[in-house]
Amino acid sequence: MLRIFEFLYKIRTFLLFVLLEFLAVWIIVSNNSPQGAAFFNSSNAWTGKALEKQSEVVQFFSLAEANASLNSENALIKQKLLGLQAQPDSLPLQIDSLLEARYKFIGARVIANSLRLSQNYITLNKGEKDGVKPGMGVFNSQGVVGRIKSVSKNYAVAFSLLNTSLLLSAKIKTSDVFGSIQWDGTNSSEAQLLYVPRHVTVSKGDTILTSGFNAVFPEGILIGQISDVAVNQKDPNYLALTVQLSADFSRLTYVYLVENPAFQELDSLQNQSVLPND
Amino acid sequence: MTSRNIISYSFLILALVVVQLLFLKNLAVFGQAFGFLYLLGLLVLPSTLRTIPLMILAFFLGLSIDLFFQTLGMHTAAATCFAFFKHIWLKISSPSGSYEESEEPTLSQIGLVRYVSFALPLLFLYSLVFFVADHWGTGTFIAVVSKSFFSSVFTLLLTILVQLLFFKRKRGIS
Numbered sequence: 001m002l003r004i005f006e007f008l009y010k011i012r013t014f015l016l017f018v019l020l021e022f023l024a025v026w027i028i029v030s031n032n033s034p035q036g037a038a039f040f041n042s043s044n045a046w047t048g049k050a051l052e053k054q055s056e057v058v059q060f061f062s063l064a065e066a067n068a069s070l071n072s073e074n075a076l077i078k079q080k081l082l083g084l085q086a087q088p089d090s091l092p093l094q095i096d097s098l099l100e101a102r103y104k105f106i107g108a109r110v111i112a113n114s115l116r117l118s119q120n121y122i123t124l125n126k127g128e129k130d131g132v133k134p135g136m137g138v139f140n141s142q143g144v145v146g147r148i149k150s151v152s153k154n155y156a157v158a159f160s161l162l163n164t165s166l167l168l169s170a171k172i173k174t175s176d177v178f179g180s181i182q183w184d185g186t187n188s189s190e191a192q193l194l195y196v197p198r199h200v201t202v203s204k205g206d207t208i209l210t211s212g213f214n215a216v217f218p219e220g221i222l223i224g225q226i227s228d229v230a231v232n233q234k235d236p237n238y239l240a241l242t243v244q245l246s247a248d249f250s251r252l253t254y255v256y257l258v259e260n261p262a263f264q265e266l267d268s269l270q271n272q273s274v275l276p277n278d
Numbered sequence: 279m280t281s282r283n284i285i286s287y288s289f290l291i292l293a294l295v296v297v298q299l300l301f302l303k304n305l306a307v308f309g310q311a312f313g314f315l316y317l318l319g320l321l322v323l324p325s326t327l328r329t330i331p332l333m334i335l336a337f338f339l340g341l342s343i344d345l346f347f348q349t350l351g352m353h354t355a356a357a358t359c360f361a362f363f364k365h366i367w368l369k370i371s372s373p374s375g376s377y378e379e380s381e382e383p384t385l386s387q388i389g390l391v392r393y394v395s396f397a398l399p400l401l402f403l404y405s406l407v408f409f410v411a412d413h414w415g416t417g418t419f420i421a422v423v424s425k426s427f428f429s430s431v432f433t434l435l436l437t438i439l440v441q442l443l444f445f446k447r448k449r450g451i452s
Contacts, residue, residue: 014362
């Protein structure tokens with residue numbers, strides 16, 4: 001018995017090494033499951049505060065640019081609003097569920113962002129107390145940015161579109177053919193459009209929009225443009241489409257979060273898989 | 279280690295972590311080479327600090343970097359591995375008989391050739407563990423190895439530069 005203890009004492013360094021590595025791997029794995037390890041996120045209070053202070057300094061230098069883009073977006077929205085405002089003598093419309101606002105929007109500021117890894121995340125300065133929930137879509141005036149992963153009281157962490165584990169439902173604007181956008185981890189300005197069948201004619205420069213099928217994003221938010229068309233080498237039934245992303249991930253400052261209040265209802269309806277037995 | 283030493287090493291590590299967080303976060307030369315400059319703090323700690331405390335220090339250092347980088351566990355695993363192999367490799371890579379227990383493996387103490395042969399494989403190991411964890415299940419083997427190689431060379435250059443600029447000659451840090 002004593003020998004066993006002596007032996008264990010001899011290799012104590014190695015044992016500690018194995019223990020610590022095991023701990024580290026456990027942290028990695030639990031952090032990658034959607035529900036796990038909320039405590040360790042950068043959305044927790046201390047790191048969130050530090051990141052926010054850092055971003056305040058860094059983003060001071062891009063304020064002029066952010067202003068300009070907000071300004072042009074405002075102008076565009078004003079223009080659309082004018083078209084929507086009812087004329088005094090027009091037909092009165094019943095406000096019913098058709099015209100009810102289907103999506104809720106929240107504005108937020110990016111306080112931390114990475115784009116060089118293969119699992120990239122974005123930290124935002126809005127949290128639970130501002131109504132942010134896991135699963136909300138994130139976009140800015142340029143295009144789709146990502147999806148909320150986890151939320152703390154004051155901060156939120158989102159999957160960047162530049163995260164190999166995020167799949168997004170998308171469609172080609174001209175033909176309404178839909179597929180899934182996924183990043184392959186190489187170029188931070190390009191992603192892949194998967195599952196587009198080979199018979200579809202696609203040309204360079206076609207616009208890719210969100211499809212509205214996954215009920216996370218409203219239909220028709222810009223994702224990017226086709227930059228390369230080829231046949232998928234692994235599965236010749238599908239095309240390999242490369243999409244030039246419209247959002248510039250290296251300069252994210254202000255983003256919008258979007259929530260579909262009907263998401264729960266839609267999701268549970270779509271997941272009802274009980275077949276009538278007859 | 280004297281208490282004065284402990285204080286100066288703590289300052290060094292703290293300063294390196296701050297530099298890592300503020301300047302090296304989104305830096306990747308040609309999209310390939312990452313700088314893990316904070317490892318310099320672990321590299322130059324003298325051999326009087328045994329592997330067990332070094333490993334615990336590395337674990338928490340890696341974890342604190344991870345918290346800010348959104349890379350939970352990845353730097354932690356890599357830094358722990360780095361610390362475990364540091365003394366083993368230092369013994370192997372030293373010419374026989376010239377390994378001294380109390381010496382600090384800094385550039386000015388052990389010379390350029392020995393420093394490179396000591397630091398480069400360790401940095402490569404670190405980068406390899408890190409990128410394997412990062413690309414788990416998605417990336418290709420070639421991408422992982424090339425990223426690890428360029429990152430370790432870039433980090434080595436950074437550590438040499440910092441030592442030439444800020445370390446006092448022949449005395450380690452002051």
